[in-house]
Amino acid sequence: MPDVGDLVTARLEVEPADQTTAATLLVTRPDGTTVSPVVTAAESSGGVWTAPVVYTLAGVWRLSWTVTGTGASVEHQLVSVAPTPGASAGAGVRVYATTTDLANYLQAAPPLDSEQLLGGASRMLDARVLRWCRYDVDTDGRPTHPKVITAIGRAVCAQVAWWDEVGDSRGAAGVGYGNVSIGSVVLGRSVTAVSGEDSPARQIAPQVWDELRDPELHDLLFIGAISAAGG
Incomplete structure (x- = not known):
């Protein structure tokens, strides 16, 4: 998972592809703003396009590739970006100890x-x-x-x-649940377990x-x- 400030190379491979194939990238930030980085076709490998992306905000980013010509398609990728390690809790939040x-x-x-x-x-x-x-x-x-x-x-x-x-x-250890199925596995826990607010x-x-x-x-x-x- 990338952190805020990371510079990554977004990559798209299209098959089939020929001289008519072209690709563009639209990046949607978590705040809804967008940017279109410069896309470069890899010279050594046909059908591969790359573009630099700098993650400037924490949250979920959407990378939307649009391919025209042979192999035409639209592909979306969601990327979860973590805050910068050690980032402050945010404006207005008082933290009383270091x-x-x-x-x-x-x-x-x-x-x-x-x-x-x-x-x-x-x-x-x-x-x-x-x-x-x-x-x-x-x-x-x-x-x-x-x-x-x-x-x-x-x-x-x-x-x-x-x-x-x-x-x-977080109090998660005190939250009770009944039977929960995950595929063929059934997990059971007493529903009398304490609630999150009642947990230690x-x-x-x-x-x-x-x-x-x-x-x-x-x-x-x-x-x-x-x-x-x-x-």
């Missing part, structure tokens, strides 16, 4: 997908914990006091550590509360009635 913070918290090398895990933990705590807390923030909604910054960062790391402990970060991965890690209720945060961070609010 991979260095996580390594120091774990006292071990962090997992390779740490950035995604930290982003997910930050969003989870934003939605289910921090929205019910009071503390000083800047114009972007980030904490400003050093002790609060440290505490929230450690809370995010604690959530990631919890996911590592339970072996799941969707629980706030106990250590999160320890970090946010540190005595040093007295008068700096107030936690409201989260349980009463449905957090």
